[in-house]
Amino acid sequence: MMPSCQVITTVIDKDGNTVAQNQIWMKPEGKGLDTAAVQPHTAGRRARDCESCHNNPKAMGCGIEDGQFLKGYDKGFVVDLETATGEIIPDSAVVQSPAVPALDHDLSQIVTRDDRQLVSVGSHWPLTGPLPASIRRKMERTGLCMGCH
Numbered sequence: 287m288m289p290s291c292q293v294i295t296t297v298i299d300k301d302g303n304t305v306a307q308n309q310i311w312m313k314p315e316g317k318g319l320d321t322a323a324v325q326p327h328t329a330g331r332r333a334r335d336c337e338s339c340h341n342n343p344k345a346m347g348c349g350i351e352d353g354q355f356l357k358g359y360d361k362g363f364v365v366d367l368e369t370a371t372g373e374i375i376p377d378s379a380v381v382q383s384p385a386v387p388a389l390d391h392d393l394s395q396i397v398t399r400d401d402r403q404l405v406s407v408g409s410h411w412p413l414t415g416p417l418p419a420s421i422r423r424k425m426e427r428t429g430l431c432m433g434c435h
Contacts, residue, residue, distance in 0.1 A: 290322035291409070292393060294386055308386040317388060319405040321396055322414070339425065346422045349395030359389035397422075 297306040311318040339345040343352040350356075362385035367375040397403050401419040408414025417425070 289393070290320040292319040292321075294319075294389070308384055310386065310388040313406045313409070315406050316403050317405045319389075319393065320409050321405055321407050322410070340427075344394055346425055347396035347416045348399060348422075349392045351392075353392045353395035353398070355392050355394060357392050359383070359386045359393070361385055 293311070295306060295309045295311070296304065297309070299305050344350045362381050363383040364374050364379050365382050366379040369375060391398075391404055396405055396407060397416045403416055407416050
């Protein structure tokens with residue numbers, strides 16, 4: 287899967303008032319942050335390593351670092367000096383990325399480990415969708431080939 291139409295909207299009316307800020311529009315299957323299906327196997331001269339998908343949570347739809355990468359969009363991001371517990375030290379720190387309240391997961395995450403779909407998949411192609419849980423479970427049988435190979 288790869289990012290497709292991942293639109294987060296801010297709407298300002300003719301008088302300059304913010305009508306909607308960092309809004310994610312919902313679809314029946316989840317947040318309208320569309321992800322497009324791609325062909326995982328290559329037709330090129332050099333084959334992709336099996337582990338690049340079968341040992342990769344992002345390739346299975348669970349997100350970069352299993353959905354932990356950049357988690358926290360719903361709170362916003364401040365990048366500055368901080369204590370070991372995560373408290374920002376300078377009083378003059380500025381928010382680099384304002385909160386997106388509905389984005390409670392990483393943008394690279396499509397499904398949760400318990401098979402809950404988070405975003406729309408392939409809205410332009412009716413037969414696409416996230417990998418079914420049964421396929422993801424088979425893909426995650428990583429390392430089994432190492433016994434013989």
